[in-house]
Structure formats: structure tokens, C-alpha cells
Amino acid sequence: MTHPLLPIDAREAARVLVALREALSGGPAINPRTDDTVPADLPREVDTRVALVIETSGSTGHAKRVALSTSALLAGAQAADQALAGPGQWVLALPAHYVAGTNVLVRSIAAGTVPEILPSGHFDPLIFAATARRLPGPTRVDAPARYTSLVPAQLASLLDAAEGDPDVAGVLGLFDAVLVGGQATPLALLERARAAGVTVVRTYGSSETSGGCVYDGVPVGATRAEVVDSQLELTGPTLAEGYLGDLDLTAAAFVERDGARWYRTGDAGTVSAEGVVSVTGRLDDVVISGGEKVSLGVVERAVRELPGLGLAVVVRAPSERWGEVPVVVVARDGRTQGGMHGPDALDRVRVAVAETAGRAARPDRLVEVDVIPLLPSGKPDRVALTRLVQGDRLSPSGSGP
Structure with missing residues (x-):
């Protein structure tokens, strides 16, 4: 069975939030976009399991349309809550058409909270601080946990600003966790953040795993990791359905093994005897x-x-x-x-x-x-x-x- 796939203007994250909430409740799937024209080859309908289609080319330039089910997205939100301080309220500082941005929205919907959303465009540490100040303070008994998700460059900008602005420095210390991912985070940046009192959590994942599914090297929820032929593979309930319109690419990236479905990440890495994942680079x-x-x-x-x-x-x-x-x-x-x-x-x-x-x-x-x-x-x-x-x-x- 199928249902509609609706293009949504991701430059208005609040619209994506509304449409995504409906999609997770069984409504039409959505495809957040930042262009004004919808490609002629974008399907008008997708399988009813699909709630979200993320277009990604990573850093390779090869366009892919990753189809994510409602169950995968909600499994990711549940795993994050278990690994962090429970359900919370988020500040959205990332684009709403990338999985890290939509994850903030999904986790907000699952928690029953409303995220604070930064204006689209260039990241400004002062605007981030002002936006984060709207979160309920830690002195409120019923205040939810406070989270945000950043890329390393944003974290570096905030730390730079915090050195000359006590208000920015104070805001960073209010978060129960600041998730940092999207690329390798330099150790020096992590140490600098932690020295400034920021609770940083390094995340690893991709659109194909509904976003981050490994926190500080530890798979979260039901995620498992193995290395096969030098390649890191992941399995668990957060895996994507596959790539829209590309059966060959889907078959190459998602494989059946030992009674489970695995995603071949394309990354080289190791998994220790204790299950700790280390990524050493792209194959x-x-x-x-x-x-x-x-x-x-x-x-x-x-x-x-x-x-x-x-x-x-x-x-x-x-x-x-x-x-x-x-x-x-x-x-x-x-x-x-x-x-x-x-x-x-x-x-x-x-x-x-x-x-x-x-x-x-x-x-x-x-x-x-x-x-x-x-x-x-x-x-x-x-x-x-x-x-x-x-x-x-x-x-x-x-x-x-």
C-alpha cells in the first residue's frame, strides 16, 4: 500500500515540524527541501511505512533519497532518550532538511515538547544564546531536559563567542547534553568544550540509520555494530527502508546476515570486545x-x-x-x-x-x-x-x- 509524498519547504522549519508530526501519525510522508522546484523524478507516492524522505549526497556529490519509516524514526528518538537524560526540549540549530535537523523535530514530537528554532541562514552564536534562553530554566521543577545538536564548526563558534560574552558561556552550561556530529570532532575541541562546562556527546550515524545511533562510541538502543571485511556495519530498528528509485544501491548498502538486516556504512573502523566503536575513516x-x-x-x-x-x-x-x-x-x-x-x-x-x-x-x-x-x-x-x-x-x- 502507498500514500502521498509531499515536498515541504525546509527553510521554514516550523512547517516541517507540523508536517512531520502528521506524518508520524500516519499522514502523508514528507520530503523536506530547500529548492523551489520539485524534481520531476520525485515519486508522488511511497510505501505507507515511510514517513520521511531525506535527500543526501553526503560529501561525495552522489544524490540519494533515503526513505525512513515511522518506526525507525521513533526507535531513534527512544534510544536517544534512554542514552541521555530522558525526553526533553530541544534547540534546532541545524537545517531541517538534513537528518540531524529532522531528528531534533522527531525527538521533540516524541517527547511532547515544542523546539526552539533558530532563524534559517548563517549560524550566529548570539542568536543561538538568545534562542536557548527561551528554554525553561533548570530551577523549574517540571522543566524537561535541555538539548541541542551541532556540527563541530558551530560548537567552535560558540566557544569563541563564550570567551568574550558571559551570556553565551552561561547558556552552554544550561544544556543537559550538546550532541556534536556530522563529521569527526577534534579532540582539542572536545577538551575545550568540556573545560568550559559543556556536556558534549559525540554522535555517529547517517541518514540511513535515522541519524546518530552511536554515542561516544557506544551503540544506543538496540543498535549493534560489527566490522566485516574491514567495513563497519550497523543493525537495529533505526535502519532506513532503502533508497527511493534505486534498488541496486539499496541492495548494495543493506544486506541480510545472521537473521538481521545490516547497513554497510562505507566507513573503516573497529569494534572492541566491549562493543565500543571507533571510526578510522571512509573506505x-x-x-x-x-x-x-x-x-x-x-x-x-x-x-x-x-x-x-x-x-x-x-x-x-x-x-x-x-x-x-x-x-x-x-x-x-x-x-x-x-x-x-x-x-x-x-x-x-x-x-x-x-x-x-x-x-x-x-x-x-x-x-x-x-x-x-x-x-x-x-x-x-x-x-x-x-x-x-x-x-x-x-x-x-x-x-x-
């Missing part, structure tokens, strides 16, 4: 440099631990000598005091990366840009950055591996 982000395999994710994590490079991005570039090489991209205004400056900055980065990831992983060059381009989800636009560095002819090359 498709490996470059062959000088005949050796180098994970860009591993290089990026090493670079981000260096002073002033907490939000740097590492992408690939061709090299006549080495085949492909890692390249570090950093925003000029992202350099903090005490960071990597001067003509020897690249050399210092290369030495630090070699100590962590090996000689072949040393970045070929360090490229400065005015601003790191972002996807609407807040993740770095790696496709745009790859094109930029592949066309870059201004920055000096390093010596390669």
Missing part, C-alpha cells in the same frame, strides 16, 4: 601515495589535533611523482593564536602527521582559503575543496612521501 577516502595506502580521514584527524588547525580539511590531489597526495585546506580566519604560522608551517604539519600516520601520509601542501565552503548540513564541501586544490597552482608543493 573510499584512501589514496595511493608513492605505492602506499593513505587514509585521508586518518591524516585529517592528525592535522586537526594541531594548534590552529582544528577545523582544517584534508582532501586528495594528483601528483606526477607520487600518484595522489593529501592536501590540507584551512580558512585564513580559522588560524588561532599559537597555531601553525609562517614559512615552516607545512614542515611542522608534515612532521606531526608522520609521527601519527606514517611518512607516506605527510601532506603535500597547505592551502589557505578565505572560508571553508560548507554543505547545507554544515559539513565541509569536500567536492568543492577537492576541485579547488586540484586546480591550485599558487601554493608551494611539499616533497611528497
Whole structure:
């Protein structure tokens, strides 16, 4: 059986909230969008199990339409409540057409609370603080728990603002949990947040798992994780139905094993004997440099631990000598005091990366840009950055591996 699929303008998150509440109650499924034209190939009807269709290309540029059922979305909300301080009230600071944003809305609906919603557009720490102040204070006996969900760049902006504004600093300490995900969060940023009294929870997941399903390395709810052929796989009640209009992609990403349905994440990682998940990078982000395999994710994590490079991005570039090489991209205004400056900055980065990831992983060059381009989800636009560095002819090359 099928029911309608309705496009919804995600630039008005309050409209998405209303439509999503109806969808979770058995009404038409919704497809939050930010464009004014509806693609001709968007289905008009979907299976009645489906409540939400999220369009995502991640950082690869390959468009996918992820179909999420009511039961999967509500299972995710229940698992989050169990892992956190129970049902609560949320501040929506992320786009409502990405799964992290819709998760805030789903969890609010499941908790019977109304989220506070930031205006769409550029993230402003002062507006965030003013919005968060509208949440019921902790002195109220019946006040629900207070939550928000951010990407690392937003958390960094808030911490920067908090250093000069006591009001922002005070707001951050009011949250029972600040979920941070969407990309790897630098250890230095986590330590800085916790030192400032922020209760940070690192999340891992994707649209295909109804958003975050691993908190601080621990699968939540009924989620389980295994590594098969070096690839991290996840199973549990939050898995998507599949990809609309793409049976082959669905069959490749969702597999049956041991009586369960598993999602093949495309990530490399490990699962400890205690069940703790560690993600080491994308399986498709490996470059062959000088005949050796180098994970860009591993290089990026090493670079981000260096002073002033907490939000740097590492992408690939061709090299006549080495085949492909890692390249570090950093925003000029992202350099903090005490960071990597001067003509020897690249050399210092290369030495630090070699100590962590090996000689072949040393970045070929360090490229400065005015601003790191972002996807609407807040993740770095790696496709745009790859094109930029592949066309870059201004920055000096390093010596390669």
C-alpha cells in the first residue's frame, strides 16, 4: 500500500515540524527541501511505512533519497532518550532538511515538547544564546531536559563567542547534553568544550540509520555494530527502508546476515570486545601515495589535533611523482593564536602527521582559503575543496612521501 509524498519547504522549519508530526501519525510522508522546484523524478507516492524522505549526497556529490519509516524514526528518538537524560526540549540549530535537523523535530514530537528554532541562514552564536534562553530554566521543577545538536564548526563558534560574552558561556552550561556530529570532532575541541562546562556527546550515524545511533562510541538502543571485511556495519530498528528509485544501491548498502538486516556504512573502523566503536575513516577516502595506502580521514584527524588547525580539511590531489597526495585546506580566519604560522608551517604539519600516520601520509601542501565552503548540513564541501586544490597552482608543493 502507498500514500502521498509531499515536498515541504525546509527553510521554514516550523512547517516541517507540523508536517512531520502528521506524518508520524500516519499522514502523508514528507520530503523536506530547500529548492523551489520539485524534481520531476520525485515519486508522488511511497510505501505507507515511510514517513520521511531525506535527500543526501553526503560529501561525495552522489544524490540519494533515503526513505525512513515511522518506526525507525521513533526507535531513534527512544534510544536517544534512554542514552541521555530522558525526553526533553530541544534547540534546532541545524537545517531541517538534513537528518540531524529532522531528528531534533522527531525527538521533540516524541517527547511532547515544542523546539526552539533558530532563524534559517548563517549560524550566529548570539542568536543561538538568545534562542536557548527561551528554554525553561533548570530551577523549574517540571522543566524537561535541555538539548541541542551541532556540527563541530558551530560548537567552535560558540566557544569563541563564550570567551568574550558571559551570556553565551552561561547558556552552554544550561544544556543537559550538546550532541556534536556530522563529521569527526577534534579532540582539542572536545577538551575545550568540556573545560568550559559543556556536556558534549559525540554522535555517529547517517541518514540511513535515522541519524546518530552511536554515542561516544557506544551503540544506543538496540543498535549493534560489527566490522566485516574491514567495513563497519550497523543493525537495529533505526535502519532506513532503502533508497527511493534505486534498488541496486539499496541492495548494495543493506544486506541480510545472521537473521538481521545490516547497513554497510562505507566507513573503516573497529569494534572492541566491549562493543565500543571507533571510526578510522571512509573506505573510499584512501589514496595511493608513492605505492602506499593513505587514509585521508586518518591524516585529517592528525592535522586537526594541531594548534590552529582544528577545523582544517584534508582532501586528495594528483601528483606526477607520487600518484595522489593529501592536501590540507584551512580558512585564513580559522588560524588561532599559537597555531601553525609562517614559512615552516607545512614542515611542522608534515612532521606531526608522520609521527601519527606514517611518512607516506605527510601532506603535500597547505592551502589557505578565505572560508571553508560548507554543505547545507554544515559539513565541509569536500567536492568543492577537492576541485579547488586540484586546480591550485599558487601554493608551494611539499616533497611528497
